[in-house]
Structure formats: C-alpha cells, structure tokens
Amino acid sequence: MNALSRLSQPAYKLGLSILIFPILILACKSVTLVSTTQPPTPVLTATQPPTPISTATQTPVPVFTEKPSQIYDANGITFNYPQNWDVISPDQLSVQVTDYTYLAVLADKDDSTGTVVRIVIVQTDKGFNDYLAGERTYFKEQYKDQLSEKAISANGMPATQFETIGNTLSGEKKKSLNIYFEQNNKIYYLTFSTLLANYDKVKPDFDMIVKSFQIK
Secondary structure (H helix, E strand, O other), rough: OHHHHHHHHHHHHHHHHHHHHHHHHHHHHHHHHHHOOOOOOOOOOOOOOOOOOOOOOOOOOOOOOOOEEEEEEEEOOEEEEEEEEEOOOOOHHOOOOOEEEEEEEEEEOOOHHHOOEEEEEEEEHHHHHHHHHHHHHHHHHHOOOOOOEEEEOOEEEEEEEEEEEEOOOOEEHHHHHHHHEEOEEEEEEEEEEEEEHHHHHHHHHHHHHHHHHHHH
C-alpha cells in the first residue's frame, strides 16, 4: 500500500461515518416515535334503546252488585233477603214441626218456584253433636244416594250443611239445603227448599240470607 492510499483510507472512513451517524439518529427517532405514539382512543357513544310504549290495557276490576234486598230484624236475628220475597206465617207451611221455635219463615213471591226458607231454634234435650248425628241418620235413610254433607260457616260459627234431593207432596222433584250450627247453647237450623228445576236461579237468594245472617 502506498502512502497516498494510507492517508486517504482514514479520511474515507471518517466521511462515511459522518454520513451514516445522522441517518442512524433519524432512524432511532423514527422507531421511538412509532413505538411510543399510541393511536387515539375511540370515544364510544352509547345509545340507549328507545323506551317501549306499553300497549297493555288494564283489566277492569269486577264490581260485585248484589240483588236489591230488604232487612229482616226480629226475634233476635237479622239478615238480608231479596225484595221479591215475603215474610210469611209458620201457619202457612204445609208441614208443621212442633219441636221448632220459628224465628223467620220466608217465601218467594213467585209461587211457581216453590221456594221457602225456615229459620228456627230446635227444642231438644240433646247436645249439638248428638242431635246432628240423629239428623244425619234421618237424611241417610230418607234420601240415600241423593245426599251430600259439607262443613260451612254461618254467623261466623262452624256449621254443617246437608244437601238433599227428594219429592214434594205432589210428587215434583225438590232440592233442599239444611244448615245446623250451635251458639249460646242453642241449636239453630236454617233450611232452604225449592223445586229442582229452579234451584240454580234462586240459590243466590239463599246465599244472601246465609252470608248476612247474624244473631243479636
């Protein structure tokens, strides 16, 4: 290698270094910018779903309307009964029972329904359970398969109801409800009887009496 070559080689290398160094600096800055600069976070705009418009209609509350009634208030008892019924004398009954104290007897003004209600106090030396057992035996003998029994409430007291189907004196089919309960050591007996064909029509009338019945 001659002297000129030895002199020019360092200069060449120095010049090359001068050119490469700025390029490296720029490249490093570019890498830094690329690696440190985060893309902008997108802003999410939440949209609420529209509030649905209710199209449901309110179910109307049924209003109970009872038949027009009048008040019976005598002989230590009170109750409501239909306006198309009359209070009658026990003497008008086709069958008289001597061991009853009649408190009220009522009948439908429409004689064709054959509807009668009797409310009595039973005159007996037996206790309530013994008397009721005797009535149960009587109904079973008289009505056999045409008999049902269930526990209900009357005047706020536990009561027993016998439902029977039989015949009137003239041979027509009739249906009866016989209710027994005890209060103040007295046996009360409410009986409702009507022609079988009219039972569904007039049964609500008897329900009115039973639901409103009170001993004063």
